Amino acid sequence: xxxxxxxxxxxxxxxxxxxxxxxxxxxxxxxxxxxxxxxxxxxxxxxxxxxxxxxxxxxxxxxxxxxxxxxxxxxxxxxxxxxxxxxxxxxxxxxxxxxxxxxxxxxxxxxxxxxxxxxxxxxxxxxxxxxxxxxxxxxxxxxxxxxxxxxxxxxxxxxxxxxxxxxxxxxxxxxxxxxxxxxxxxxxxxxxxxxxxxxxxxxxxxxxxxxxxxxxxxxxxxxxxxxxxxxxxxxxxxxxxxxxxxxxxxxxxxxxxxxxxxxxxxxxxxxxxxxxxxxxxxxxxxxxxxxxxxxxxxxxxxxxxxxxxxxxxxxxxxxxxxxxxxxxxxxxxxxxxxxxxxxxxxxxxxxxxxxxxxxxxxxxxxxxxxxxxxxxxxxxxxxxxxxxxxxxxxxxxxxxxxxx
Ligand SMILES: *Cc1c(COP(=O)(O)O)cnc(C)c1O
Numbered sequence: 103x104x105x106x107x108x109x110x111x112x113x114x115x116x117x118x119x120x121x122x123x124x125x126x127x128x129x130x131x132x133x134x135x136x137x138x139x140x141x142x143x144x145x146x147x148x149x150x151x152x153x154x155x156x157x158x159x160x161x162x163x164x165x166x167x168x169x170x171x172x173x174x175x176x177x178x179x180x181x182x183x184x185x186x187x188x189x190x191x192x193x194x195x196x197x198x199x200x201x202x203x204x205x206x207x208x209x210x211x212x213x214x215x216x217x218x219x220x221x222x223x224x225x226x227x228x229x230x231x232x233x234x235x236x237x238x239x240x241x242x243x244x245x246x247x248x249x250x251x252x253x254x255x256x257x258x259x260x261x262x263x264x265x266x267x268x269x270x271x272x273x274x275x276x277x278x279x280x281x282x283x284x285x286x287x288x289x290x291x292x293x294x295x296x297x298x299x300x301x302x303x304x305x306x307x308x309x310x311x312x313x314x315x316x317x318x319x320x321x322x323x324x325x326x327x328x329x330x331x332x333x334x335x336x337x338x339x340x341x342x343x344x345x346x347x348x349x350x351x352x353x354x355x356x357x358x359x360x361x362x363x364x365x366x367x368x369x370x371x372x373x374x375x376x377x378x379x380x381x382x383x384x385x386x387x388x389x390x391x392x393x394x395x396x397x398x399x400x401x402x403x404x405x406x407x408x409x410x411x412x413x414x415x416x417x418x419x420x421x422x423x424x425x426x427x428x429x430x431x432x433x434x435x436x437x438x439x440x441x442x443x444x445x446x447x448x449x450x451x452x453x454x455x456x457x458x459x460x461x462x463x464x465x466x467x468x469x470x471x472x473x474x475x476x477x478x479x480x481x482x483x484x485x486x487x488x489x490x491x492x493x494x495x496x497x498x499x500x501x502x503x504x505x506x
Pocket of ligand 1 (some may be wrong): 211212213239240307315339340341342344345346404413450451452453480
């Protein structure tokens with residue numbers, strides 16, 4: 103069988119919903135999570151089956167929701183490199199530091215994973231158009247994958263969103279709107295448009311079940327690339343939290359299949375000091391977050407004042423004995439520079455935030471010297487020219503380059 107998907111389950115009220123029709127959120131308003139027939143899969147296959155397959159996230163198709171191989175819409179996403187960072191690791195006292203580098207993925211950010219699986223499944227279920235509010239990267243990814251699938255895409259983003267993402271959406275031929283407001287305002291406008299139009303699915307963060315399934319494949323890849331071993335810690339830049347919830351779900355599925363042994367890695371959510379609702383909730387031991395009043399950070403992927411799945415993020419942290427840490431824009435920008443100059447990895451500011459956080463955690467004793475620590479870089483640094491700058495002497499053609 104190509105997919106072992108069975109149904110959808112609400113993690114708040116435990117209601118079950120069929121998975122063979124288009125679904126949004128649960129009747130209680132909470133995200134729905136895809137369920138698989140894991141006992142049957144364990145009986146019929148093993149993790150060794152993955153080894154011979156193509157290096158994309160579709161190698162894990164039994165644990166993904168698309169039921170027919172011909173419905174897969176792909177730009178070659180997944181199986182991104184897991185890079186050792188020995189120099190930087192030595193410097194910050196974590197010599198076994200690794201970087202899962204999503205900077206090489208189609209569309210320039212790991213939003214491609216969610217879009218590939220989300221668009222494939224939507225098209226398989228007969229959806230003809232998708233609509234979403236976005237801060238930038240998600241809109242770019244979904245618009246490009248929608249173009250590949252032949253679906254219409256309606257995207258609304260704040261006027262302040264990065265020009266590069268706006269241009270990607272426009273290049274994809276999507277119906278694009280700029281809104282003189284924040285992402286919440288975009289959401290209300292999209293919602294109203296979807297209610298008036300037929301055949302269009304709203305695919306905002308965690309408002310449909312399958313983006314999460316695409317993003318969870320980062321969890322599968324990390325342990326497969328480590329020779330089916332769990333790292334001690336995974337550090338993740340958290341906005342809407344789809345990635346961290348997804349990695350937790352993926353690793354839990356592997357343990358339930360009997361294909362991996364626990365304990366799970368400690369999951370660390372990193373946020374920007376200018377928008378840190380999950381960190382604030384974690385520090386007070388809360389199970390949900392409160393809306394962050396005035397979000398501001400250069401790491402725009404982290405600018406989510408209140409995540410729909412906040413209770414799932416906090417649950418993943420508590421269950422794995424992880425934590426949540428905030429770093430300032432100055433710290434994450436310094437880490438971006440340091441990572442590029444010590445290791446040659448030019449990461450996005452969100453990815454750089456994980457490095458800044460690992461340094462802080464190591465100093466506080468939250469990470470041990472001999473632990474295997476995986477930092478997630480969620481996008482390409484070159485997508486963020488506003489965070490990079492260069493000063494250099496200007497030479498005349500008849501000038502001279504000085505001696506070293
Ligand atoms: C969206 C985004 C994030 C946050 O992702 P979540 O999984 O929703 O928390 C982090 N980094 C980048 C580059 C993003 O675009």
